Amino acid sequence: MTTLTHPSSLEAAAAVAPIDGPVLFPGDDGWDGARQAWNLAVEQRPAAVVFPRSTGDVVAAVRMAEDAGATIVTQGTGHGAATHGPLDGRILVRTTNLRDLRIAGGTCRVGAGALWGEVAVAAGRYGLSGLAGSSTDVGVVGYTLGGGIGWLSRRYGLASNAVRRIEMVTADGHVRLIDDRHDPDLFWALRGGGGGLGIVTALEFDLFPVASVYAGTLAWDAIHAPVVLAAFREWTATLPEEATSIVRFLNLPPIPEVPEPLRGTRMMTLGAAVIGGAEHGARLVDPMRRIAPLAGDTFAMMPAADLRHLHGDPDGPTPGLAHHTLLAGLPDAALDALVGVAGVDTPAPLISVEVRHLGGALATPPANAGALSHISAPYVLNAVGAAGTAEQAAASSQRLTETVDAVARWSTGSYLNFAERAVDVDAALGTGTAKRLAAIRARIDPGGRFAMRSTVVPDRASR
Ligand SMILES: Cc1cc2nc3c(=O)[nH]c(=O)nc-3n(C[C@H](O)[C@H](O)[C@H](O)COP(=O)(O)OP(=O)(O)OC[C@H]3O[C@@H](n4cnc5c(N)ncnc54)[C@H](O)[C@@H]3O)c2cc1C
Incomplete structure (x- = not known):
């Protein structure tokens, strides 16, 4: 895993990064709001918080992290903040401003900051439903990367299996369109594997005829x-x-x-x-x-x-x-x-x-x-x-x-x-799946630029 060697290297990288959205550091106006997760019980102390306004901003944020030697944690809302802990020395990328939402032909395409409540209301106008969970303000992307079970699940299955296409920025700074024909291995890994392989900027998924x-x-x-x-x-x-x-x-x-x-x-x-x-x-x-x-x-x-x-x-x-x-x-x-x-x-x-x-x-x-x-x-x-x-x-x-x-x-x-506490990934996904995920991660993010919630180690001592 990469470590931030010195905060000044991050500030220097940020000064030249072509990021249009806000980049905040400790002590800046609005810092406490910027670092605050949805789950108020989690105290987050990242080295910087970036609010990209576009996919181009996300690319620039990834390059900035590389220049500074820093690990990235991405959050839509911070409902799952407990899995990453205090974020010391990390760059927190918050997708709050990537909020576009389009419905066409029975599918929905959302920016990475979209919330399930927004999808429910928009899809409802067409007599359709997405596979949301129980909460209105959980993020579509974080939820779907981890599987996604909700009120329609016994009929239509996991939200992650309803995904059609993913747009993601990877550690090499490339924007990839990933589906069952373009990097099917990565497409497989992202659907329920927990994320952490890059920064998803947009997600396209099926809606279902439930009005x-x-x-x-x-x-x-x-x-x-x-x-x-x-x-x-x-x-x-x-x-x-x-x-x-x-x-x-x-x-x-x-x-x-x-x-x-x-x-x-x-x-x-x-x-x-x-x-x-x-x-x-x-x-x-x-x-x-x-x-x-x-x-x-x-x-x-x-x-x-x-x-x-x-x-x-x-x-x-x-x-x-x-x-x-x-x-x-x-x-x-x-x-x-x-x-x-x-x-x-x-x-x-x-x-x-x-x-x-x-x-x-x-x-x-x-x-x-x-x-x-x-x-x-x-x-x-x-x-x-x-x-x-x-x-x-x-x-x-x-x-x-x-x-x-x-x-x-x-x-x-x-x-x-x-899983808010540390889990054994083998137990959560099966040993074969965990091994295949690790191999894909080694190919896509060899330097460990992105923190992966599913790599938490067994921690039975805390139980
Ligand atoms: C009140 C409440 C109700 C819930 N109800 C349900 C439920 O009914 N069903 C269910 O299945 N789960 C449920 N959950 C769990 C929820 O699905 C997870 O906490 C999920 O991770 C939240 O996603 P988020 O984007 O809102 O949170 P975040 O904390 O923002 O994201 C969670 C993780 O997803 C990854 N991630 C998020 N965005 C990106 C991105 N753009 N690119 C790459 N990685 C990203 C990161 O690893 C991040 O740490 C609930 C949680 C809460 C707190």
Whole structure:
């Protein structure tokens, strides 16, 4: 990996770099905003932050980094900032200003700074949907480079497998158009391999004919957690692939931002989206309505673009910590373990402990799949804790460890997009895939100009 030998070499390189967009250094006006990730819990201290306004600016930024001997980290939003840590001595390239978005012929082409919420609204005007995740302001590029699972995934698979073409600036300063005919190996690596092989400047991907969905949330008092989890397991075993759902322990903090009567309450919720009309959707969801007294039911037909709000993710920068694991199944012992670690009797609960139903199209590799070809695990556990202060972060971190450890017996590995802690890449992608990715990286970025989130080493000591 390249290291920045002296900050002055970077300032000298920046002084002559033909970059039109802002380049900021520590102490400059706006420095704190420039270095701040979406995840406010991550303190980033890069050597410089570049905001390219064009592909030409990206090329110049890569050449500047080469002149200065610096490593580059690229961010669209900083939702995934925890994977790169403090960024000491690195150049942070933020693609915020590369925001163009075009829809034509059932595909969408976005600049690297585009957010999923923007795609959802634009595609919705054509009666189409992209394969967005649960959050409206996650970046399309960072999400897709790591795979991408969301409300339409069981029907249409991973977002990374819907990619048609990628424009990327590589370490040699060249702008490459990459698809299944132009450097198919690199095209494979970029789809789910985690990124870090260059700076993606634009992405083109398929949209799908989903204009509206039957979707919503059922809510129960958290005392019903054992019944809800067992019913979720039985229910998901019968669901067709047009239904995608998430069950979760939701602990709403006693803060003014949470409306009464939900403020400070502990709930179990089931969120789901069903493609295929109201009658079909209601027929699928109805069995879950009957398992225990409901505290809420918001299911209705809605524009598919509104799915971006269904999960209730914060749509602005937030401090948080997360931990996850893929699960082989939900036997009784696993459900008991979850209730034990996240149920009503647990003190200082995490904000959310959720189990997402995978399977369906996610479990089958399509023809010409990318590096993350599919996910065979039927469920993924993802937990999120508050991290507004150092004390809160320490407590959440411990609770997250306990939560994932409680179901470790059923763990089948990691999913890169949810991996905030160090993961073993072999375990996340398979040894063969990890080796092929390493070989492609050695060809495309031999000097290690770009930090790669998927090269984090196994760090079981922190767990
Ligand atoms: C609230 C929340 C909800 C989420 N929901 C989901 C979900 O439903 N499904 C899911 O699959 N994931 C989800 N995630 C995880 C999310 O997909 C990852 O954190 C993803 O990496 C975020 O991409 P980003 O561009 O927004 O973040 P960033 O932190 O900006 O980027 C993440 C990484 O992607 C790479 N990268 C980004 N842009 C470029 C580029 N232009 N060129 C090269 N590399 C680049 C870099 O390695 C970067 O570190 C969620 C995360 C959060 C915080």
